[in-house]
Amino acid sequence: xxxxxxxxxxxxxxxxxxxxxxxxxxxxxxxxxxxxxxxxxxxxxxxxxxxxxxxxxxxxxxxxxxxxxxxxxxxxxxxxxxxxxxxxxxxxxxxxxxxxxxxxxxxxxxxx
Amino acid sequence: xxxxxxxxxxxxxxxxxxxxxxxxxxxxxxxxxxxxxxxxxxxxxxxxxxxxxxxxxxxxxxxxxxxxxxxxxxxxxxxxxxxxxxxxxxxxxxxxxxxxxxxxxxxxxxxx
Numbered sequence: 001x002x003x004x005x006x007x008x009x010x011x012x013x014x015x016x017x018x019x020x021x022x023x024x025x026x027x028x029x030x031x032x033x034x035x036x037x038x039x040x041x042x043x044x045x046x047x048x049x050x051x052x053x054x055x056x057x058x059x060x061x062x063x064x065x066x067x068x069x070x071x072x073x074x075x076x077x078x079x080x081x082x083x084x085x086x087x088x089x090x091x092x093x094x095x096x097x098x099x100x101x102x103x104x105x106x107x108x109x110x111x112x
Numbered sequence: 113x114x115x116x117x118x119x120x121x122x123x124x125x126x127x128x129x130x131x132x133x134x135x136x137x138x139x140x141x142x143x144x145x146x147x148x149x150x151x152x153x154x155x156x157x158x159x160x161x162x163x164x165x166x167x168x169x170x171x172x173x174x175x176x177x178x179x180x181x182x183x184x185x186x187x188x189x190x191x192x193x194x195x196x197x198x199x200x201x202x203x204x205x206x207x208x209x210x211x212x213x214x215x216x217x218x219x220x221x222x223x224x
Binding site: 004031033035040041042043044045048055056058091093100101102103104105106108 | 153214215
């Protein structure tokens with residue numbers, strides 16, 4: 001399978017804990033995106049990388065959120081001191097230049 | 113403010129029937145509009161991409177229309193199947209095309 005891969009698919013954690021998600025994009029794609037989707041809503045843009053450079057961050061990405069793409073391949077999204085409101089589906093997408101975005105199946109985060 | 117609005121919010125139809133989903137957008141500058149299908153628990157999958165100059169585009173049983181003057185698009189599904197049950201999301205790139213603005217989606221259920 002050469003699509004966008006996200007791990008884990010599901011994460012349940014207690015409030016206050018830190019969590020980290022991983023995204024492996026399609027190998028030839030230089031652009032990588034993170035989105036958050038809550039129940040009944042469309043995805044909301046969080047951040048965007050071109051190769052290893054993080055070029056844009058949404059105001060939704062508070063100080064507790066950090067994303068990295070150290071070698072321009074896979075990316076991680078970390079949430080520190082999780083809160084109830086962080087419960088959502090976190091989607092990763094990748095694309096080539098001027099190409100449509102291909103999405104992974106997301107990581108569903110549940111905060112107890 | 114860039115916005116994408118969809119209607120209806122939800123729709124139930126019988127297998128074999130046709131349906132039409134609506135999307136209104138207020139995005140500037142406009143380059144293209146995309147329709148995605150999202151199955152429950154999965155990431156969105158692109159159905160069609162329409163540029164400014166295109167009025168109609170088909171992908172199998174899916175036909176999308178675009179009126180750039182009125183800033184409206186529709187997605188018509190012909191001869192619906194049970195597997196068409198999903199959320200259909202209208203998406204418009206903003207911020208130079210690197211960020212996607214999603215509608216809240218139309219939740220379609222096809223029943224026997």
